[in-house]
Amino acid sequence: MNHLKREIKEKSLKYHIITYGCQMNSHESEKIAGLLEEMGYGPADSKEDADFILFNTCCVRENAEQKTFGNVGRIKKLKLKNKDLLVAVCGCMMQQKQAAQKLLDTFPFVDIVFGTHNIHELPNMILAVKEKHERVYQAPELTELHDDVPQKRAAGPLASVNIMYGCNNFCSYCIVPYVRGRERSRNAEEIIREIAELSPHGYREVMLLGQNVNSYDGGIGFPQLLTRICEETDIPRIRFMTSHPKDLSDELISVIGRYPQICRHIHLPVQSGSSRILREMNRNYTREAYIGLVEKIRKNIPGIAITTDIIVGFPGETEADFADTLSLVREIRFDSAFTFVYSPRSGTRAAEMPDQIGEEIQSKRIIELVALQNEITEQRNREYVGKTLEVLVEGISTRDPGHMCGRTSTSKMVNFPGPPSLTGEFADIKITQGKKTTLFGEMIKEEP
Ligand code: 5AD
Numbered sequence: 001m002n003h004l005k006r007e008i009k010e011k012s013l014k015y016h017i018i019t020y021g022c023q024m025n026s027h028e029s030e031k032i033a034g035l036l037e038e039m040g041y042g043p044a045d046s047k048e049d050a051d052f053i054l055f056n057t058c059c060v061r062e063n064a065e066q067k068t069f070g071n072v073g074r075i076k077k078l079k080l081k082n083k084d085l086l087v088a089v090c091g092c093m094m095q096q097k098q099a100a101q102k103l104l105d106t107f108p109f110v111d112i113v114f115g116t117h118n119i120h121e122l123p124n125m126i127l128a129v130k131e132k133h134e135r136v137y138q139a140p141e142l143t144e145l146h147d148d149v150p151q152k153r154a155a156g157p158l159a160s161v162n163i164m165y166g167c168n169n170f171c172s173y174c175i176v177p178y179v180r181g182r183e184r185s186r187n188a189e190e191i192i193r194e195i196a197e198l199s200p201h202g203y204r205e206v207m208l209l210g211q212n213v214n215s216y217d218g219g220i221g222f223p224q225l226l227t228r229i230c231e232e233t234d235i236p237r238i239r240f241m242t243s244h245p246k247d248l249s250d251e252l253i254s255v256i257g258r259y260p261q262i263c264r265h266i267h268l269p270v271q272s273g274s275s276r277i278l279r280e281m282n283r284n285y286t287r288e289a290y291i292g293l294v295e296k297i298r299k300n301i302p303g304i305a306i307t308t309d310i311i312v313g314f315p316g317e318t319e320a321d322f323a324d325t326l327s328l329v330r331e332i333r334f335d336s337a338f339t340f341v342y343s344p345r346s347g348t349r350a351a352e353m354p355d356q357i358g359e360e361i362q363s364k365r366i367i368e369l370v371a372l373q374n375e376i377t378e379q380r381n382r383e384y385v386g387k388t389l390e391v392l393v394e395g396i397s398t399r400d401p402g403h404m405c406g407r408t409s410t411s412k413m414v415n416f417p418g419p420p421s422l423t424g425e426f427a428d429i430k431i432t433q434g435k436k437t438t439l440f441g442e443m444i445k446e447e448p
């Protein structure tokens, strides 16, 4: 391996990673980047400039899959120009045997395919391709936890930390338990050690990641883990996602209320407003229970933002079921929502259900839902006008280079005029305008 490292360094070889999907995938790409840099690779400016191109894929919905095949296909011309270029594909989609095989058959120029459980093996896979000129396909079902890999975190004050992997819930539409395996929690001491090292390195906010953080069990439960992070580290802000409504406990609500470091935001996917559909989805709560939970959270943690995920067009969803979703959205008034058209995933229970809903009805429903939620999001954003909020400045706004952007504890994006030197700092911003996705404001000058 050492001579390979030397060769990579001497030739100053560069990598480029293209990531699809959720924050879990983005964080795994940071681990892959960490491994590659440890081998001597440096980051490339673009695919054209790279000696190693990796696609980290998602398979939660069908369009993610189509996009991946299109984009991997376009790499062929780069490979024709540079025969030493290595191409790898990994992530959730490669954990599905059929999809991985189809990719290998369609694109003979792909050198390495691996899954979600063996990222740490990447250096050995590269070695096998370079030295034995073998094509590598390794996507084992499940292995021990291997998260002692280096990480190259994205620039800026935000850091992600995995607290658990996998999911046991088997919501009937969802492929995640099949591609990410059963729940495995990281040891609490290791998590705390990792977080304690963040603030000396300039990080100001940590995102704790898990498919369902509420079922974290690393010797202690999730509320205790949060308590220990608040008590034993000096990271100023803590977020987490995702919370399953079926097991968000009173204890968790009281811990969030107790510690101001824990952000005033819960992402609480509801998926549907119809109790009948929720049962078919295997979500283990009813519409009424969800509404009751939100009321309890809001009563105990004033000002907390609640966001959600909603699926429309689940098999058998009637007009009345969809009307229940709309009325729930009106009743709860989410701060924002990710909305999805149901996409059948082969191997899941819902894909086999009768009464799959046609595209026409699905698109009519999603348009109506998005319009309703946009209106609510904008109304809620307008309610912030005149208030002064603490913003963690993340960097220069992508929309306007004269503006900086950052988030409030409630996860609202705020743009305001200010110098780039504010990146990583907390700033008090007086909100002047609330638009659909963003708040606009002005910095409150500190008294000399
Ligand atoms: N079709 C549509 N949306 C889905 N999600 C998960 N699986 C599917 C599917 N098969 C959505 C859920 C989940 C989010 C991450 O993706 O709303 O909360």
Ligand code: SF4
Residues within 6 Å of the ligand: 167, 168, 169, 170, 171, 174, 175, 176, 177, 211, 212, 244
């Ligand atoms: Fe999928 Fe349900 Fe697990 Fe979330 S909780 S990852 S939706 S199975």
